Amino acid sequence: PQYHPAGDIIVLDRGEGTTAVIHLHGATVLSWKCHGVENLYMSQSAVFDNKKAIRGGIPVVFPNFGPWPLGPQHGFARIKRWSIAVPPRKDANGDVIVLFMLEADEETLAMWNYKFRLVYTVVLTATSLMSTLVVHNKDVKSLGFTCLLHTYLRVADLKHFRIEGLQGLIYVDKLKNGKEKKESREFVTVCKNYDRVYKDAPKRLNIVSGPEPVRNIELVTFNFPDIVVWNPWEEKAKEMPDFDDDGYTEMICVEPGKVLVPITLEAGQQYECKQTLICQF
Numbered sequence: 001p002q003y004h005p006a007g008d009i010i011v012l013d014r015g016e017g018t019t020a021v022i023h024l025h026g027a028t029v030l031s032w033k034c035h036g037v038e039n040l041y042m043s044q045s046a047v048f049d050n051k052k053a054i055r056g057g058i059p060v061v062f063p064n065f066g067p068w069p070l071g072p073q074h075g076f077a078r079i080k081r082w083s084i085a086v087p088p089r090k091d092a093n094g095d096v097i098v099l100f101m102l103e104a105d106e107e108t109l110a111m112w113n114y115k116f117r118l119v120y121t122v123v124l125t126a127t128s129l130m131s132t133l134v135v136h137n138k139d140v141k142s143l144g145f146t147c148l149l150h151t152y153l154r155v156a157d158l159k160h161f162r163i164e165g166l167q168g169l170i171y172v173d174k175l176k177n178g179k180e181k182k183e184s185r186e187f188v189t190v191c192k193n194y195d196r197v198y199k200d201a202p203k204r205l206n207i208v209s210g211p212e213p214v215r216n217i218e219l220v221t222f223n224f225p226d227i228v229v230w231n232p233w234e235e236k237a238k239e240m241p242d243f244d245d246d247g248y249t250e251m252i253c254v255e256p257g258k259v260l261v262p263i264t265l266e267a268g269q270q271y272e273c274k275q276t277l278i279c280q281f
């Protein structure tokens with residue numbers, strides 16, 4: 001995909017083939033390579049017009065997960081241009097850190113009349129990618145929101161993919177009118193159109209895929225109690241112009257969020273939430 005207009009992307013390079021690429025449109029992480037192996041899925045037909053949400057990587061969903069009467073699906077954070085609050089720098093360990101910011105403007109106030117500030121920190125270490133979102137209420141009134149990191153993981157072969165750690169959880173099946181069910185499987189696999197929100201998930205989950213290349217990722221979360229697992233499968237993939245027809249065989253979205261029960265922030269308060277993806281070798 002073409003995403004290279006100068007000034008639009010930030011590259012974090014930790015050396016030894018460990019890199020992350022972030023687009024200012026949506027502060028979307030486009031790529032995360034660990035020792036040369038790409039861990040994120042990016043659609044070949046993704047659109048980089050600084051308008052549409054980027055199909056792949058890690059779009060930031062705020063202030064609303066899902067369809068939204070006040071604005072676009074999944075809110076506006078993923079389609080706004082973020083600013084760089086602190087440019088990339090290396091710390092004493094060689095880890096690379098960058099901070100992005102998004103604040104209310106005329107356009108956001110017109111659809112959602114709250115003053116806010118989002119600070120999004122991305123840290124690249126030798127084996128992990130840490131993404132921290134802090135929502136600040138800068139208004140004089142309370143505000144409510146949901147948020148999520150829409151992480152598109154690259155899977156070498158969906159047949160080998162599984163998530164460990166969801167057994168026993170209640171999930172909301174978005175494809176069955178939000179019907180709730182209990183997950184009975186120790187290893188959650190996906191072989192059809194899948195759109196479920198797992199409630200009160202453990203703070204550590206293992207995501208296994210492979211075998212060539214082996215991608216085992218530990219997902220660690222903070223203040224993201226819900227985990228959305230999404231794959232559009234064949235038919236729905238074809239309906240999305242920016243999604244490759246066979247892309248569904250190479251990806252799975254595992255999306256940590258705070259989506260089932262919105263957060264209310266009083267004036268001046270903040271909410272911090274975080275996902276860490278850790279490569280297991």
Ligand code: BG6
Nearest residue numbers: 053073074150174195228230255
């Ligand atoms: C997931 C939702 O998070 O995102 C799905 O659970 C939705 O319902 C998917 O289809 C993709 O959304 P969008 O707006 O990026 O096409």
